[in-house]
Amino acid sequence: MGLEAAVEAAAEFLNKAVKPVMVGGPKLRVAKASEAFVELADACGYALAVMPSAKGLVPENHPHFIGTYWGAVSTGFCAEIVESADAYFPDRVMIANGPAFGCVLMRDFLGALVKRLKQNTTAYENYHRIYVPEGHPLKCEPKEALRVNVMFQHIQKMLSSETAVIAETGDSWFNCQKLKLPPGCGYEFQMQYGSIGWSVTAQDVSTMLRCGQKTIIFLINNGGYTIEVEIHDGPYNVIKNWNYTGLVDAIHNGEGKCWTTKVHCEEELIEAIGTATGAKKDCLCFIEVIVHKDDTSKELLEWGSRVAAANGRPPNPQ
Numbered sequence: 001m002g003l004e005a006a007v008e009a010a011a012e013f014l015n016k017a018v019k020p021v022m023v024g025g026p027k028l029r030v031a032k033a034s035e036a037f038v039e040l041a042d043a044c045g046y047a048l049a050v051m052p053s054a055k056g057l058v059p060e061n062h063p064h065f066i067g068t069y070w071g072a073v074s075t076g077f078c079a080e081i082v083e084s085a086d087a088y089f090p091d092r093v094m095i096a097n098g099p100a101f102g103c104v105l106m107r108d109f110l111g112a113l114v115k116r117l118k119q120n121t122t123a124y125e126n127y128h129r130i131y132v133p134e135g136h137p138l139k140c141e142p143k144e145a146l147r148v149n150v151m152f153q154h155i156q157k158m159l160s161s162e163t164a165v166i167a168e169t170g171d172s173w174f175n176c177q178k179l180k181l182p183p184g185c186g187y188e189f190q191m192q193y194g195s196i197g198w199s200v201t202a203q204d205v206s207t208m209l210r211c212g213q214k215t216i217i218f219l220i221n222n223g224g225y226t227i228e229v230e231i232h233d234g235p236y237n238v239i240k241n242w243n244y245t246g247l248v249d250a251i252h253n254g255e256g257k258c259w260t261t262k263v264h265c266e267e268e269l270i271e272a273i274g275t276a277t278g279a280k281k282d283c284l285c286f287i288e289v290i291v292h293k294d295d296t297s298k299e300l301l302e303w304g305s306r307v308a309a310a311n312g313r314p315p316n317p318q
């Protein structure tokens with residue numbers, strides 16, 4: 001009865017909306033509701049966005065997919081559509097500011113709505129109208145110092161249904177969010193705590209070698225805590241440079257299959273990826289990518305200045 005009442009109220013509300021949008025969140029994973037979410041999107045035709053922490057749970061090749069909704073650092077044209085929508089699916093069944101319905105499973109709720117919503121493609125059509133495709137980085141000069149956006153073009157080409165991206169905290173947050181995931185490509189991202197090192201630690205490298213894992217690790221050596229630089233800079237953001245490939249070689253110590261290299265330019269990166277996916281594909285491959293200390297994504301600059309402003313506010317009176 002709870003489900004029926006929730007579906008009834010939601011259908012009535014959404015069928016009156018002018019340009020509703022669906023934004024998938026990370027609870028789709030625990031609710032095992034990704035499929036029901038897509039079936040509903042197919043049935044109602046709403047524009048489909050994803051939260052950064054839910055990347056990988058919503059298919060990016062869906063015909064109505066409009067990108068990642070992340071406030072000011074959303075993918076192009078996505079925030080404008082989401083923020084101009086007049087109806088959203090909330091994370092529990094609460095209709096506008098009105099009644100809330102308990103004891104409803106997300107999967108059941110989405111599945112039941114499939115039969116009740118009228119088609120409404122307005123938000124997607126608006127997105128499609130205003131969308132201008134992204135530019136691509138300029139070609140590199142021979143032996144030019146490697147730029148991060150050039151590197152990510154090559155990582156993009158490595159992705160398939162056989163791969164999963166594990167995005168570390170730092171500027172990789174933003175660069176990995178911009179990857180277009182092909183169907184079936186996994187994605188892991190740590191948003192709530194943003195704990196650095198969560199994606200890989202020295203201990204993990206040792207365990208990966210012991211277990212014969214064939215992970216490819218890109219260590220982006222930009223000489224510092226760049227994400228922190230963009231929030232608040234100080235000498236503590238410069239880190240002592242280690243011989244990172246030497247560190248992995250020491251962990252390897254002749255036991256297990258391991259290959260390491262350092263790259264400085266696009267030519268070396270292409271060669272390293274060729275080796276990691278070819279001759280050394282049965283190894284754990286560790287590629288240290290050396291880039292300029294100020295080579296950041298534009299999203300980090302935008303996000304960093306907003307976090308700095310929020311941190312600099314006087315405290316709220318209690």
Ligand SMILES: Cc1ncc(C[n+]2csc(CCOP(=O)(O)OP(=O)(O)O)c2C)c(N)n1
Pocket residue numbers: 169170171172193194195196220222224225226227228
């Ligand atoms: C365990 C932990 N310590 C400290 C922080 C604060 N912090 C967030 S990002 C960051 C720096 C990340 O630097 P790096 O891994 O080099 O990535 P970059 O920003 O340079 O791409 C720090 C110190 C954190 N989030 N978690």
Ligand SMILES: [Mg+2]
Pocket residue numbers: 170220221222223224225226
């Ligand atoms: Mg760094």
